[in-house]
Amino acid sequence: MRLEYIRSFISVVNCKSFSLAARQIFLSQPTISTHIKQLESELGVQLLVRSTKDVILSEAGVIFYPFAVRLLETENEALSQIHKTEMAVKGTVSIATSSVPGNYILPQFLSCSRKAYPDINYRISEGDSAQVLQSILHFETDIGIGSIKSANEKCMCLPLVKDQIVLAAPNTEEYRNMKGNFPPERLKQETYVLREPGSGTRLATESIEQALDLHSKPLKVALQAESSELVKRGVEQGIGVAFISSLAVKESVEQGKVLKFEFPDIDTSRQLYLLYHKDRVMTVPVTTTIKILRQYCQSI
Structure with missing residues (x-):
């Protein structure tokens, strides 16, 4: 199972489109389609279902997606550890947030974070606290901020x-x-x-x-x-x-x-809680963000 196939699969899921995924990871659309076909052939299942409007996960795709994310995160963490002698913390951190922390905590925090770690990029999505919790449990984002504490033992909830x-x-x-x-x-x-x-x-x-x-x-x-x-x-x-x-x-x-x-x-x-999945591979940018976000919130 080649990582480039996994990368193409995740991009199609996130973009809900083969053409948008191709532009996102700088490949041609036929190459993306070939990667998906090869991956489905290796697994012996259909992972994606195409409709007239977008592309959605099949039942098998829903099961496979979190493992695919973890495979790529493991690759990123391995590369990070290999090159950890480089002092700069680089990478992208995805944050799902409910509206209160999204509008009244994160903007100020991101300003402070960028000054200390200019090479960390953030991707923010906003929803209600229930949606934030689901995005963590489904491996859709690295960390979440919301006011609902999960009873699921896989979801870590740190008071923020x-x-x-x-x-x-x-x-x-x-x-x-x-x-x-x-x-x-x-x-x-x-x-x-x-x-x-x-x-x-x-x-x-x-x-x-x-x-x-x-x-x-x-x-x-x-x-x-x-x-x-x-x-x-x-x-x-x-x-x-x-x-x-x-x-x-x-x-x-x-x-x-x-x-x-x-x-x-x-x-x-x-x-308000900071949420993350217990089984998610935590990259250096993610662990750094968790650390400085908790420190920032202590000063509010």
Whole structure:
């Protein structure tokens, strides 16, 4: 089984296209097709299914893909160890992140990281915490950041940073008159902007709603958004109030665009985790990123 066949297979899966994969790894499309056919012939199974729109993994391909990734990672790690006398840390690190760390932690971290390790390149994908977890378990990314801790023993979950869920409200006279103390009985009368199901923020919010006894009747929801940034913008525009990460609204509160309310009588904290697969081969750029990301988050 030749590594160039494995490399072509992974590129087609990631690009969902033979032509895009060919451009990505600088080979011709017929060469890519030959590599896939040779690999399928050696394994005796069909790995890819072509549709009119894209290319997807077959049932056998889903099983084989994580092993293919690990084969290439082992090659990269071997080369890294052979050439470890070279001081520069070089390579690409893929990070799957939920919206809060993706928008309010990673940009600043990446700026600091680039100064210390300019030859580490990052590929960032954003989804909700459940999607981040799945990308780690399916070997789709090197590391993940989210607020859902996996029960799967293969998924390593390292505490990264503490966050707090607060209530954000438009900066209007009505809410300013509350002097920072939002009457709990008023919560049932409000119109809400919510995150989508599956997000860590939504899961944390549901436990807070339960603690505040907001489930006796359905909440009035004006907007459901797929990122905390959209939720925050909705509050700024006066669409409604929102339970949201304190990290997400920190800048808007400082700028006077929204007001922040806390509920000290209940636990509104949550933990953000750094995730990676136990069986994934950790390259030097990945281990370096984990180390400096944890160090950075200690200073937040």
